[in-house]
Amino acid sequence: MKWQGRRESANVEDRRGAAAAGGAGVIIMLLRFIIGRFGIRGVMILGVVGLGLYMVGVNPVSLLQGQSASTQQAAPADDNTSRFVRVILAETEDVWSTLFGSNDYPEPTLVMFSGSVTSACGYASAASGPFYCPGDKKLYLDTSFFNELAERFGAPGDFAAAYVIAHEVGHHIQTVTGISNQVRSAQQRAGNEVEANALQVKMELQADCYAGVWAHYADRTSKILDAGDIEEGLRAANAIGDDTLQRNAGRRVTPESFTHGTSQQRQDWFTIGYRNGDVNRCDTFSAGSL
Template sequence: MRLDDFDPSDNVRDLGSSSGPGGGFGGGGGGNILLGLLPLLLGRKMGCGTLAILAIGAVLFFSMGGGGGLIAPQSGVQAPAGTGTGGGATGAAACNTPERRFSCQVLASTEQTWERIFAESGQRYPAPTLNFYQGGATSGCGFASSAVGPYYCPADQGVFLDTSFFDELANRFGAAGDFAQAYVIAHEVGHHIQTVTGTSERVRREQSRVGEREGNQLSVRMELQADCYAGVWANRNKQYLEAGDIEEGLRAAEAIGDDTLQRQAQGRVVPDSFTHGSSAQRQKWLRIGLDSGNPAACDTFSQPI
Protein backbone atom coordinates (compact mmCIF):
# COMPACT_ATOMS: atom_id res chain seq x y z
CA MET A 1 0.00 0.00 0.00
CA ARG A 2 1.49 3.32 -1.09
CA LEU A 3 0.77 6.08 1.40
CA ASP A 4 3.72 8.36 0.66
CA ASP A 5 1.28 11.09 -0.39
CA PHE A 6 0.13 11.36 3.23
CA ASP A 7 2.03 13.29 5.83
CA PRO A 8 1.91 11.56 9.21
CA SER A 9 -1.11 12.55 11.26
CA ASP A 10 -0.65 15.11 14.02
CA ASN A 11 -3.13 13.20 16.21
CA VAL A 12 -0.44 10.92 17.60
CA ARG A 13 1.17 10.41 21.01
CA ASP A 14 4.08 8.30 22.21
CA LEU A 15 3.23 6.91 25.64
CA GLY A 16 6.63 5.28 25.99
CA SER A 17 7.32 1.91 27.56
CA SER A 18 6.00 0.12 30.61
CA SER A 19 8.01 -2.01 33.01
CA GLY A 20 4.85 -3.39 34.57
CA PRO A 21 3.92 -7.07 34.32
CA GLY A 22 3.11 -8.33 30.86
CA GLY A 23 1.62 -11.39 29.28
CA GLY A 24 -1.99 -11.92 30.20
CA PHE A 25 -4.38 -10.40 32.67
CA GLY A 26 -4.94 -10.57 36.37
CA GLY A 27 -1.32 -11.17 37.27
CA GLY A 28 0.84 -8.67 39.08
CA GLY A 29 -0.65 -5.35 40.10
CA GLY A 30 -4.27 -4.74 40.82
CA GLY A 31 -4.83 -2.50 37.82
CA ASN A 32 -4.99 -5.15 35.11
CA ILE A 33 -8.04 -5.46 32.91
CA LEU A 34 -10.07 -8.60 33.65
CA LEU A 35 -10.81 -10.56 30.51
CA GLY A 36 -12.85 -13.47 31.78
CA LEU A 37 -14.14 -13.95 28.25
CA LEU A 38 -10.84 -15.27 26.94
CA PRO A 39 -10.62 -18.45 29.00
CA LEU A 40 -14.28 -19.03 28.22
CA LEU A 41 -13.56 -18.89 24.51
CA LEU A 42 -10.47 -21.02 24.44
CA GLY A 43 -10.71 -23.08 27.59
CA ARG A 44 -7.01 -22.92 28.38
CA LYS A 45 -4.21 -20.59 29.38
CA MET A 46 -3.01 -18.71 26.32
CA GLY A 47 0.24 -17.17 25.29
CA CYS A 48 0.66 -13.55 24.38
CA GLY A 49 0.35 -14.24 20.68
CA THR A 50 -3.07 -15.83 20.95
CA LEU A 51 -4.23 -13.13 23.30
CA ALA A 52 -3.02 -10.44 20.95
CA ILE A 53 -4.78 -11.81 17.89
CA LEU A 54 -7.99 -12.56 19.73
CA ALA A 55 -8.06 -9.07 21.14
CA ILE A 56 -8.11 -7.16 17.87
CA GLY A 57 -11.23 -5.13 18.37
CA ALA A 58 -12.39 -7.31 21.28
CA VAL A 59 -10.89 -4.96 23.76
CA LEU A 60 -13.34 -2.38 22.52
CA PHE A 61 -15.80 -4.01 24.88
CA PHE A 62 -13.94 -3.10 28.01
CA SER A 63 -13.98 0.42 26.61
CA MET A 64 -17.76 0.18 26.39
CA GLY A 65 -17.96 -0.40 30.12
CA GLY A 66 -18.02 -4.18 30.02
CA GLY A 67 -21.49 -4.34 28.50
CA GLY A 68 -23.17 -7.66 29.15
CA GLY A 69 -20.36 -8.68 31.49
CA LEU A 70 -18.32 -9.85 28.51
CA ILE A 71 -15.22 -7.93 29.49
CA ALA A 72 -15.27 -6.23 32.83
CA PRO A 73 -12.77 -3.50 33.69
CA GLN A 74 -12.03 -2.55 37.25
CA SER A 75 -13.17 0.97 37.92
CA GLY A 76 -10.57 3.59 38.66
CA VAL A 77 -7.71 1.26 37.85
CA GLN A 78 -4.12 2.40 38.02
CA ALA A 79 -1.07 1.10 36.22
CA PRO A 80 0.90 -1.53 38.14
CA ALA A 81 3.88 -0.48 40.18
CA GLY A 82 6.88 0.11 37.97
CA THR A 83 4.89 1.25 34.96
CA GLY A 84 6.68 4.15 33.37
CA THR A 85 6.07 6.58 30.58
CA GLY A 86 9.31 7.51 28.91
CA GLY A 87 7.40 8.95 25.97
CA GLY A 88 5.95 12.39 25.58
CA ALA A 89 6.53 12.94 21.85
CA THR A 90 3.49 14.01 19.87
CA GLY A 91 2.63 14.47 16.24
CA ALA A 92 5.19 13.52 13.61
CA ALA A 93 7.90 13.26 16.29
CA ALA A 94 6.10 10.19 17.65
CA CYS A 95 6.19 8.51 14.23
CA ASN A 96 9.85 7.69 14.70
CA THR A 97 10.19 4.16 13.29
CA PRO A 98 9.16 2.77 9.89
CA GLU A 99 6.27 0.86 11.46
CA ARG A 100 5.09 3.90 13.36
CA ARG A 101 5.43 6.21 10.37
CA PHE A 102 3.30 3.89 8.26
CA SER A 103 0.73 3.69 11.05
CA CYS A 104 0.65 7.48 11.26
CA GLN A 105 0.09 7.69 7.50
CA VAL A 106 -2.73 5.14 7.74
CA LEU A 107 -4.32 7.28 10.45
CA ALA A 108 -3.96 10.38 8.26
CA SER A 109 -5.70 8.60 5.40
CA THR A 110 -8.55 7.49 7.68
CA GLU A 111 -8.92 11.08 8.86
CA GLN A 112 -9.29 12.39 5.30
CA THR A 113 -11.64 9.58 4.34
CA TRP A 114 -14.00 9.88 7.30
CA GLU A 115 -13.92 13.68 7.21
CA ARG A 116 -15.30 13.48 3.66
CA ILE A 117 -17.87 10.83 4.57
CA PHE A 118 -19.13 12.80 7.57
CA ALA A 119 -19.21 16.00 5.51
CA GLU A 120 -21.49 14.30 2.99
CA SER A 121 -24.19 14.36 5.67
CA GLY A 122 -23.26 17.80 7.00
CA GLN A 123 -21.40 16.51 10.04
CA ARG A 124 -17.92 17.09 11.42
CA TYR A 125 -15.63 14.14 12.03
CA PRO A 126 -13.80 14.22 15.38
CA ALA A 127 -10.59 12.31 14.66
CA PRO A 128 -9.22 9.84 17.23
CA THR A 129 -5.72 9.93 18.68
CA LEU A 130 -3.24 7.17 17.90
CA ASN A 131 -1.31 6.24 21.05
CA PHE A 132 1.92 4.28 20.62
CA TYR A 133 3.18 2.32 23.60
CA GLN A 134 5.49 -0.54 24.50
CA GLY A 135 4.77 -3.22 27.06
CA GLY A 136 1.66 -1.68 28.56
CA ALA A 137 -0.42 1.47 28.64
CA THR A 138 -2.83 3.21 30.96
CA SER A 139 -5.86 4.77 29.32
CA GLY A 140 -9.25 5.97 30.41
CA CYS A 141 -10.25 2.31 30.13
CA GLY A 142 -7.61 1.10 32.60
CA PHE A 143 -4.21 -0.53 32.28
CA ALA A 144 -3.62 -3.11 29.55
CA SER A 145 -0.44 -4.95 28.63
CA SER A 146 0.63 -5.26 25.02
CA ALA A 147 -0.77 -8.81 25.13
CA VAL A 148 -4.21 -7.39 24.38
CA GLY A 149 -3.10 -6.17 20.98
CA PRO A 150 -4.40 -3.00 19.34
CA TYR A 151 -7.50 -1.56 20.97
CA TYR A 152 -9.74 1.47 21.08
CA CYS A 153 -10.78 3.34 24.23
CA PRO A 154 -13.67 5.80 23.85
CA ALA A 155 -12.87 7.50 27.15
CA ASP A 156 -9.79 8.85 25.38
CA GLN A 157 -11.24 8.62 21.87
CA GLY A 158 -7.97 6.89 21.09
CA VAL A 159 -6.48 3.88 19.37
CA PHE A 160 -3.70 2.18 21.36
CA LEU A 161 -1.01 0.30 19.47
CA ASP A 162 2.21 -1.51 20.27
CA THR A 163 3.67 -2.02 16.79
CA SER A 164 5.42 -5.23 17.89
CA PHE A 165 1.96 -6.73 17.32
CA PHE A 166 2.60 -6.56 13.58
CA ASP A 167 5.45 -9.06 13.93
CA GLU A 168 3.07 -11.40 15.76
CA LEU A 169 0.47 -10.95 13.05
CA ALA A 170 2.95 -11.83 10.32
CA ASN A 171 5.16 -14.47 11.89
CA ARG A 172 2.79 -16.38 14.13
CA PHE A 173 -0.44 -16.13 12.19
CA GLY A 174 0.71 -15.77 8.61
CA ALA A 175 -0.99 -12.44 8.00
CA ALA A 176 1.94 -10.39 6.74
CA GLY A 177 1.88 -7.24 4.66
CA ASP A 178 1.40 -3.52 5.02
CA PHE A 179 -2.27 -3.68 4.10
CA ALA A 180 -2.88 -6.25 6.84
CA GLN A 181 -1.38 -3.73 9.26
CA ALA A 182 -3.49 -0.94 7.81
CA TYR A 183 -6.62 -3.08 8.16
CA VAL A 184 -5.91 -3.53 11.88
CA ILE A 185 -5.72 0.24 12.39
CA ALA A 186 -8.73 0.96 10.16
CA HIS A 187 -10.75 -1.62 12.14
CA GLU A 188 -9.98 0.19 15.40
CA VAL A 189 -10.92 3.48 13.76
CA GLY A 190 -14.17 1.72 12.87
CA HIS A 191 -14.82 1.34 16.59
CA HIS A 192 -14.23 5.09 16.90
CA ILE A 193 -16.92 5.65 14.27
CA GLN A 194 -19.26 3.47 16.33
CA THR A 195 -18.53 5.58 19.38
CA VAL A 196 -19.08 8.99 17.80
CA THR A 197 -22.26 7.83 16.05
CA GLY A 198 -23.69 6.38 19.27
CA THR A 199 -23.72 2.75 18.12
CA SER A 200 -21.39 1.61 20.89
CA GLU A 201 -23.57 3.11 23.61
CA ARG A 202 -26.74 1.62 22.15
CA VAL A 203 -25.15 -1.82 22.00
CA ARG A 204 -23.81 -1.48 25.55
CA ARG A 205 -27.31 -0.69 26.83
CA GLU A 206 -28.80 -3.62 24.96
CA GLN A 207 -26.11 -5.97 26.25
CA SER A 208 -26.96 -4.98 29.80
CA ARG A 209 -30.51 -6.24 29.21
CA VAL A 210 -29.82 -9.59 27.61
CA GLY A 211 -28.07 -12.81 28.48
CA GLU A 212 -24.55 -13.90 27.62
CA ARG A 213 -25.40 -15.62 24.36
CA GLU A 214 -27.34 -12.64 23.03
CA GLY A 215 -24.64 -10.29 24.30
CA ASN A 216 -22.03 -12.28 22.40
CA GLN A 217 -24.08 -11.98 19.24
CA LEU A 218 -24.22 -8.21 19.65
CA SER A 219 -20.46 -8.19 20.12
CA VAL A 220 -20.05 -10.12 16.86
CA ARG A 221 -22.18 -7.59 15.02
CA MET A 222 -20.09 -4.75 16.42
CA GLU A 223 -16.85 -6.35 15.29
CA LEU A 224 -18.18 -7.17 11.83
CA GLN A 225 -19.35 -3.60 11.38
CA ALA A 226 -15.87 -2.35 12.28
CA ASP A 227 -14.47 -4.76 9.67
CA CYS A 228 -16.90 -3.34 7.13
CA TYR A 229 -15.91 0.23 8.00
CA ALA A 230 -12.28 -0.76 7.43
CA GLY A 231 -13.32 -1.97 3.99
CA VAL A 232 -15.10 1.31 3.29
CA TRP A 233 -11.88 3.16 4.08
CA ALA A 234 -9.92 0.89 1.72
CA ASN A 235 -12.48 1.38 -1.06
CA ARG A 236 -12.18 5.15 -0.77
CA ASN A 237 -8.39 4.82 -1.07
CA LYS A 238 -8.23 2.44 -4.03
CA GLN A 239 -5.64 4.57 -5.76
CA TYR A 240 -3.13 3.69 -3.04
CA LEU A 241 -3.66 -0.07 -3.17
CA GLU A 242 -1.11 -2.37 -4.74
CA ALA A 243 -1.39 -5.86 -6.18
CA GLY A 244 -2.06 -8.34 -3.40
CA ASP A 245 -3.21 -5.81 -0.82
CA ILE A 246 -6.81 -6.97 -0.67
CA GLU A 247 -5.67 -10.56 -0.32
CA GLU A 248 -3.46 -9.49 2.61
CA GLY A 249 -6.47 -7.95 4.33
CA LEU A 250 -8.64 -10.99 3.74
CA ARG A 251 -5.92 -13.29 5.11
CA ALA A 252 -5.74 -11.14 8.24
CA ALA A 253 -9.53 -11.26 8.63
CA GLU A 254 -9.40 -15.04 8.32
CA ALA A 255 -6.59 -15.31 10.88
CA ILE A 256 -8.61 -13.54 13.57
CA GLY A 257 -11.91 -15.34 13.09
CA ASP A 258 -13.27 -16.88 16.27
CA ASP A 259 -13.59 -20.33 14.72
CA THR A 260 -10.00 -20.28 13.44
CA LEU A 261 -8.64 -19.21 16.82
CA GLN A 262 -10.73 -21.70 18.76
CA ARG A 263 -9.78 -24.55 16.46
CA GLN A 264 -6.09 -23.71 16.82
CA ALA A 265 -6.27 -23.33 20.59
CA GLN A 266 -8.58 -26.14 21.66
CA GLY A 267 -9.33 -28.23 18.61
CA ARG A 268 -13.04 -27.48 18.62
CA VAL A 269 -15.37 -24.61 17.81
CA VAL A 270 -18.08 -23.22 20.13
CA PRO A 271 -20.20 -20.83 18.03
CA ASP A 272 -22.27 -19.54 20.96
CA SER A 273 -19.08 -18.15 22.49
CA PHE A 274 -18.10 -16.15 19.40
CA THR A 275 -17.65 -12.44 20.10
CA HIS A 276 -15.95 -11.31 16.88
CA GLY A 277 -17.34 -13.50 14.14
CA SER A 278 -16.09 -16.46 12.17
CA SER A 279 -13.32 -16.15 9.62
CA ALA A 280 -15.89 -16.31 6.82
CA GLN A 281 -18.01 -13.60 8.43
CA ARG A 282 -15.06 -11.28 8.96
CA GLN A 283 -13.94 -11.73 5.38
CA LYS A 284 -17.51 -11.23 4.14
CA TRP A 285 -18.00 -7.91 5.90
CA LEU A 286 -14.57 -6.59 5.06
CA ARG A 287 -15.42 -7.42 1.44
CA ILE A 288 -18.82 -5.67 1.67
CA GLY A 289 -17.05 -2.48 2.72
CA LEU A 290 -14.39 -2.94 0.05
CA ASP A 291 -16.95 -3.45 -2.70
CA SER A 292 -19.44 -0.76 -1.68
CA GLY A 293 -17.41 2.06 -0.16
CA ASN A 294 -20.66 2.95 1.58
CA PRO A 295 -20.99 3.03 5.39
CA ALA A 296 -24.74 2.45 5.03
CA ALA A 297 -23.94 -1.00 3.66
CA CYS A 298 -22.32 -1.85 7.01
CA ASP A 299 -25.54 -2.18 8.98
CA THR A 300 -24.75 -5.53 10.56
CA PHE A 301 -27.54 -5.06 13.09
CA SER A 302 -30.46 -5.35 10.64
CA GLN A 303 -29.03 -7.83 8.15
CA PRO A 304 -28.14 -11.52 8.35
CA ILE A 305 -24.45 -11.84 9.15
Protein backbone atom coordinates in the same frame (compact mmCIF):
# COMPACT_ATOMS: atom_id res chain seq x y z
CA MET B 1 0.91 -0.13 -0.30
CA LYS B 2 2.24 3.16 -1.65
CA TRP B 3 2.32 4.90 1.72
CA GLN B 4 5.79 6.44 1.81
CA GLY B 5 5.99 10.21 1.49
CA ARG B 6 2.31 10.85 2.28
CA ARG B 7 0.79 13.11 4.90
CA GLU B 8 1.31 11.92 8.46
CA SER B 9 -1.32 12.40 11.15
CA ALA B 10 -0.48 14.59 14.12
CA ASN B 11 -2.90 12.56 16.27
CA VAL B 12 -0.40 9.92 17.37
CA GLU B 13 1.08 9.50 20.84
CA ASP B 14 4.26 7.45 20.96
CA ARG B 15 4.45 5.80 24.39
CA ARG B 16 6.73 2.99 23.34
CA GLY B 17 9.35 2.43 25.99
CA ALA B 18 7.25 4.10 28.70
CA ALA B 19 5.95 2.01 31.61
CA ALA B 20 2.22 1.84 32.25
CA ALA B 21 0.94 4.02 35.07
CA GLY B 22 -1.29 1.34 36.57
CA GLY B 23 1.42 -0.06 38.85
CA ALA B 24 2.30 3.40 40.17
CA GLY B 25 -1.19 3.88 41.59
CA VAL B 26 -0.89 0.65 43.55
CA ILE B 27 2.47 1.71 45.00
CA ILE B 28 1.10 5.12 45.99
CA MET B 29 -1.79 3.53 47.86
CA LEU B 30 0.57 1.11 49.62
CA LEU B 31 2.94 3.86 50.76
CA ARG B 32 0.13 6.04 52.06
CA PHE B 33 -1.32 3.08 53.96
CA ILE B 34 2.05 2.41 55.64
CA ILE B 35 2.30 6.01 56.86
CA GLY B 36 -1.27 6.09 58.11
CA ARG B 37 -1.10 2.72 59.82
CA PHE B 38 2.34 2.77 61.42
CA GLY B 39 3.13 6.47 61.99
CA ILE B 40 6.83 7.10 62.74
CA ARG B 41 7.59 3.43 62.19
CA GLY B 42 5.86 3.83 58.87
CA VAL B 43 8.18 6.68 57.96
CA MET B 44 11.15 4.42 58.66
CA ILE B 45 9.62 1.65 56.56
CA LEU B 46 8.89 4.18 53.86
CA GLY B 47 12.54 5.22 53.87
CA VAL B 48 13.63 1.65 53.24
CA VAL B 49 11.02 1.24 50.49
CA GLY B 50 12.02 4.57 48.97
CA LEU B 51 15.67 3.54 48.88
CA GLY B 52 14.71 0.31 47.16
CA LEU B 53 12.63 2.19 44.58
CA TYR B 54 15.46 4.66 43.96
CA MET B 55 17.89 1.81 43.35
CA VAL B 56 15.64 0.42 40.59
CA GLY B 57 15.27 3.81 38.93
CA VAL B 58 11.95 5.05 40.33
CA ASN B 59 11.76 8.47 41.99
CA PRO B 60 9.77 7.93 45.23
CA VAL B 61 9.02 11.65 45.57
CA SER B 62 7.33 11.76 42.18
CA LEU B 63 5.35 8.67 43.16
CA LEU B 64 3.97 10.42 46.25
CA GLN B 65 3.01 13.30 43.99
CA GLY B 66 1.19 10.86 41.73
CA GLN B 67 3.69 11.12 38.89
CA SER B 68 6.01 8.16 38.57
CA ALA B 69 9.23 8.89 36.78
CA SER B 70 8.86 5.51 35.09
CA THR B 71 5.64 6.63 33.39
CA GLN B 72 7.11 9.64 31.64
CA GLN B 73 6.49 9.44 27.91
CA ALA B 74 9.47 8.41 25.86
CA ALA B 75 10.60 10.72 23.09
CA PRO B 76 8.74 9.91 19.85
CA ALA B 77 10.80 7.76 17.52
CA ASP B 78 10.80 8.69 13.85
CA ASP B 79 11.14 5.12 12.66
CA ASN B 80 9.52 3.27 9.79
CA THR B 81 6.74 1.83 11.96
CA SER B 82 5.87 5.24 13.38
CA ARG B 83 5.72 6.82 9.94
CA PHE B 84 3.55 3.98 8.64
CA VAL B 85 1.09 4.29 11.51
CA ARG B 86 0.88 8.07 11.10
CA VAL B 87 0.27 7.80 7.36
CA ILE B 88 -2.46 5.17 7.69
CA LEU B 89 -4.20 7.14 10.42
CA ALA B 90 -4.03 10.23 8.20
CA GLU B 91 -5.58 8.25 5.35
CA THR B 92 -8.50 7.25 7.59
CA GLU B 93 -8.89 10.89 8.64
CA ASP B 94 -9.15 11.98 5.02
CA VAL B 95 -11.77 9.36 4.15
CA TRP B 96 -13.97 9.75 7.21
CA SER B 97 -13.78 13.54 7.17
CA THR B 98 -15.19 13.40 3.65
CA LEU B 99 -17.88 10.87 4.53
CA PHE B 100 -19.00 12.88 7.55
CA GLY B 101 -19.72 15.73 5.14
CA SER B 102 -20.90 18.94 6.76
CA ASN B 103 -20.52 17.41 10.21
CA ASP B 104 -17.04 17.77 11.60
CA TYR B 105 -15.24 14.46 12.02
CA PRO B 106 -13.80 14.20 15.55
CA GLU B 107 -10.43 12.67 14.76
CA PRO B 108 -9.29 9.99 17.23
CA THR B 109 -5.83 9.73 18.74
CA LEU B 110 -3.75 6.61 18.23
CA VAL B 111 -1.44 5.57 21.06
CA MET B 112 1.55 3.40 20.21
CA PHE B 113 2.87 1.49 23.20
CA SER B 114 5.10 -1.42 24.06
CA GLY B 115 4.31 -4.11 26.60
CA SER B 116 1.48 -2.48 28.55
CA VAL B 117 -0.53 0.70 28.72
CA THR B 118 -3.12 2.47 30.85
CA SER B 119 -6.16 4.02 29.20
CA ALA B 120 -9.48 5.43 30.33
CA CYS B 121 -10.72 1.84 29.96
CA GLY B 122 -8.10 0.54 32.40
CA TYR B 123 -4.80 -1.29 32.24
CA ALA B 124 -4.02 -3.49 29.25
CA SER B 125 -1.07 -5.61 28.18
CA ALA B 126 0.15 -6.36 24.69
CA ALA B 127 -1.64 -9.73 24.98
CA SER B 128 -4.94 -7.87 24.74
CA GLY B 129 -4.16 -6.92 21.17
CA PRO B 130 -5.06 -3.60 19.53
CA PHE B 131 -8.14 -1.95 21.03
CA TYR B 132 -10.25 1.19 21.03
CA CYS B 133 -11.29 2.90 24.24
CA PRO B 134 -14.54 4.90 23.99
CA GLY B 135 -13.77 6.52 27.35
CA ASP B 136 -10.96 8.65 25.89
CA LYS B 137 -11.68 8.07 22.19
CA LYS B 138 -8.21 6.69 21.57
CA LEU B 139 -6.87 3.69 19.65
CA TYR B 140 -4.20 1.65 21.44
CA LEU B 141 -1.66 -0.35 19.48
CA ASP B 142 1.39 -2.29 20.56
CA THR B 143 3.18 -2.17 17.23
CA SER B 144 4.77 -5.58 17.89
CA PHE B 145 1.33 -6.91 16.94
CA PHE B 146 2.25 -6.31 13.31
CA ASN B 147 5.06 -8.86 13.66
CA GLU B 148 2.71 -11.24 15.46
CA LEU B 149 0.17 -10.84 12.68
CA ALA B 150 2.79 -11.86 10.15
CA GLU B 151 4.62 -14.56 12.06
CA ARG B 152 2.00 -16.13 14.33
CA PHE B 153 -1.12 -15.60 12.26
CA GLY B 154 0.45 -15.92 8.83
CA ALA B 155 -0.92 -12.59 7.59
CA PRO B 156 2.07 -10.42 6.55
CA GLY B 157 1.97 -7.21 4.58
CA ASP B 158 1.40 -3.49 4.98
CA PHE B 159 -2.27 -3.69 4.19
CA ALA B 160 -2.85 -6.40 6.79
CA ALA B 161 -1.47 -3.94 9.36
CA ALA B 162 -3.50 -1.09 7.87
CA TYR B 163 -6.67 -3.21 8.14
CA VAL B 164 -6.06 -3.57 11.88
CA ILE B 165 -5.85 0.22 12.30
CA ALA B 166 -8.87 0.82 10.07
CA HIS B 167 -10.90 -1.71 12.10
CA GLU B 168 -10.17 0.14 15.35
CA VAL B 169 -11.07 3.43 13.65
CA GLY B 170 -14.35 1.71 12.80
CA HIS B 171 -15.03 1.43 16.53
CA HIS B 172 -14.40 5.16 16.82
CA ILE B 173 -17.03 5.75 14.15
CA GLN B 174 -19.45 3.62 16.18
CA THR B 175 -18.73 5.71 19.26
CA VAL B 176 -19.20 9.12 17.69
CA THR B 177 -22.38 8.03 15.89
CA GLY B 178 -23.91 6.56 19.06
CA ILE B 179 -23.96 2.95 17.87
CA SER B 180 -21.55 1.85 20.59
CA ASN B 181 -23.79 3.20 23.37
CA GLN B 182 -26.81 1.49 21.84
CA VAL B 183 -24.98 -1.83 21.76
CA ARG B 184 -23.80 -1.50 25.36
CA SER B 185 -27.34 -0.73 26.49
CA ALA B 186 -28.67 -3.71 24.55
CA GLN B 187 -26.01 -5.95 26.10
CA GLN B 188 -27.06 -4.85 29.58
CA ARG B 189 -30.64 -5.81 28.74
CA ALA B 190 -29.56 -9.16 27.29
CA GLY B 191 -30.80 -12.17 29.14
CA ASN B 192 -27.49 -14.01 29.15
CA GLU B 193 -23.86 -13.91 28.05
CA VAL B 194 -24.58 -15.66 24.76
CA GLU B 195 -26.94 -12.86 23.69
CA ALA B 196 -24.44 -10.23 24.80
CA ASN B 197 -21.67 -11.95 22.83
CA ALA B 198 -23.87 -12.06 19.73
CA LEU B 199 -24.29 -8.29 19.90
CA GLN B 200 -20.55 -7.86 20.32
CA VAL B 201 -19.97 -9.96 17.21
CA LYS B 202 -22.27 -7.68 15.22
CA MET B 203 -20.39 -4.63 16.41
CA GLU B 204 -17.03 -6.16 15.47
CA LEU B 205 -18.28 -7.18 12.04
CA GLN B 206 -19.56 -3.65 11.46
CA ALA B 207 -16.09 -2.34 12.29
CA ASP B 208 -14.74 -4.76 9.68
CA CYS B 209 -17.22 -3.38 7.18
CA TYR B 210 -16.17 0.18 8.01
CA ALA B 211 -12.56 -0.88 7.43
CA GLY B 212 -13.68 -2.08 4.02
CA VAL B 213 -15.37 1.27 3.33
CA TRP B 214 -12.09 2.99 4.12
CA ALA B 215 -10.22 0.63 1.78
CA HIS B 216 -12.77 1.41 -0.97
CA TYR B 217 -11.91 5.10 -0.92
CA ALA B 218 -8.21 4.56 -0.19
CA ASP B 219 -8.11 2.53 -3.39
CA ARG B 220 -10.20 4.81 -5.59
CA THR B 221 -9.30 8.30 -4.42
CA SER B 222 -5.87 8.33 -2.80
CA LYS B 223 -4.50 5.47 -4.93
CA ILE B 224 -2.57 4.10 -1.97
CA LEU B 225 -3.26 0.42 -2.62
CA ASP B 226 -1.19 -1.98 -4.70
CA ALA B 227 -2.33 -5.16 -6.40
CA GLY B 228 -2.72 -7.87 -3.81
CA ASP B 229 -3.35 -5.53 -0.88
CA ILE B 230 -7.00 -6.49 -0.47
CA GLU B 231 -5.99 -10.14 -0.42
CA GLU B 232 -3.60 -9.31 2.43
CA GLY B 233 -6.49 -7.77 4.36
CA LEU B 234 -8.68 -10.79 3.74
CA ARG B 235 -5.93 -13.11 4.97
CA ALA B 236 -5.70 -11.05 8.15
CA ALA B 237 -9.49 -11.17 8.63
CA ASN B 238 -9.40 -14.92 8.12
CA ALA B 239 -6.53 -15.41 10.57
CA ILE B 240 -8.25 -13.61 13.46
CA GLY B 241 -11.73 -15.09 13.13
CA ASP B 242 -12.99 -16.63 16.37
CA ASP B 243 -13.39 -20.10 14.89
CA THR B 244 -9.88 -20.09 13.41
CA LEU B 245 -8.34 -18.83 16.64
CA GLN B 246 -10.10 -21.49 18.71
CA ARG B 247 -9.21 -24.24 16.27
CA ASN B 248 -5.55 -23.21 16.10
CA ALA B 249 -5.41 -23.13 19.89
CA GLY B 250 -6.53 -26.75 19.97
CA ARG B 251 -9.90 -25.86 21.44
CA ARG B 252 -13.37 -26.94 20.43
CA VAL B 253 -15.10 -24.35 18.27
CA THR B 254 -17.93 -22.89 20.38
CA PRO B 255 -19.99 -20.29 18.49
CA GLU B 256 -21.77 -19.14 21.66
CA SER B 257 -18.44 -17.82 22.94
CA PHE B 258 -17.60 -15.83 19.81
CA THR B 259 -17.01 -12.11 20.28
CA HIS B 260 -15.65 -11.08 16.85
CA GLY B 261 -17.22 -13.44 14.33
CA THR B 262 -16.02 -16.31 12.20
CA SER B 263 -13.25 -15.95 9.65
CA GLN B 264 -15.78 -16.12 6.84
CA GLN B 265 -18.01 -13.47 8.43
CA ARG B 266 -15.10 -11.10 8.93
CA GLN B 267 -13.99 -11.53 5.33
CA ASP B 268 -17.54 -11.13 4.02
CA TRP B 269 -18.27 -7.90 5.89
CA PHE B 270 -14.93 -6.37 4.97
CA THR B 271 -15.69 -7.22 1.35
CA ILE B 272 -19.16 -5.65 1.53
CA GLY B 273 -17.65 -2.39 2.73
CA TYR B 274 -14.87 -2.48 0.16
CA ARG B 275 -17.07 -3.24 -2.84
CA ASN B 276 -19.77 -0.68 -2.05
CA GLY B 277 -18.06 2.09 -0.11
CA ASP B 278 -21.41 2.74 1.51
CA VAL B 279 -21.67 2.90 5.31
CA ASN B 280 -25.38 2.18 5.04
CA ARG B 281 -24.52 -1.28 3.75
CA CYS B 282 -22.66 -1.96 7.00
CA ASP B 283 -25.80 -2.57 9.08
CA THR B 284 -24.84 -5.84 10.74
CA PHE B 285 -27.72 -5.42 13.20
CA SER B 286 -31.12 -6.74 12.24
CA ALA B 287 -34.10 -4.40 12.56
CA GLY B 288 -35.05 -3.79 16.17
CA SER B 289 -32.05 -5.65 17.61
CA LEU B 290 -30.90 -2.57 19.49
